[in-house]
Amino acid sequence: MAYIDGTFLDNTFGSANVTALCPTTTERDAVITMAEAQVYSALWNAGYQTDSAPGDLTPSTTPDVVQLATFGAWLEIAHLRNRKELPEEAERYTGKVDAIESGQLEIPSLSKTVTRAVGGVTKPDTSSSRADDGRPAVFSGDKMDGWF
16 A cells, blocks of 8 residues: 655655655655555545555555545644644645545545445345244234224
């Protein structure tokens, strides 16, 4: 799994800014890993669990919205580790993970299985006959006769 990498950060945020928050590539990559884990968890909880997504994505195949969410998570973690206050303008980027997880932000290029998402519901097959040793219906038509 790799939603963003050092090249992505350098191109979008500027290498001087990246280095100011993460002086070494080891530190930068560790923060990237944590940000990706946060976004992966949000995608998984939102139901994006089918096919190869979201685990097999690379920076070149990751949807832009997912990269934006990962960048926002990276910003938060990088500022937190340095005890630096996040600029107010950064809030436009940092709330994307929660928006994905809550379903407010959809990823149209990834397939979603709503029933596998947190809180999803799978309707059981009620048209088949009762399972062996199952309980009989309590409110069947013949037992409700005479009730108005």
